[in-house]
Amino acid sequence: MSESQIKNSRQGIYQGFYVYMMLLLVNVIGDYFFEGPLFSSAFVFWAGIIASSGWAFILDLKDKRRQKKAP
Secondary structure, three states: OOHHHHHHHHHHHHHHHHHHHHHHHHHHHHHHHHOOOOOOHHHHHHHHHHHHHHHHHHHHHHHHHHHHHOO
């Protein structure tokens, strides 16, 4: 992996972590007020994985486009 791919992967991991934390917060609030979580654990898991991988993929695409435009 190149340095930019490593950087993008780390940023994707951070974004995935934030998605996990936000969804877990919503679940805790939902559990407290509505007597049950709003999202299933499978949904929370896959949302974090997709957010992490998707963000890293988007950043990699942006880097590739920048490299093609550069002389």
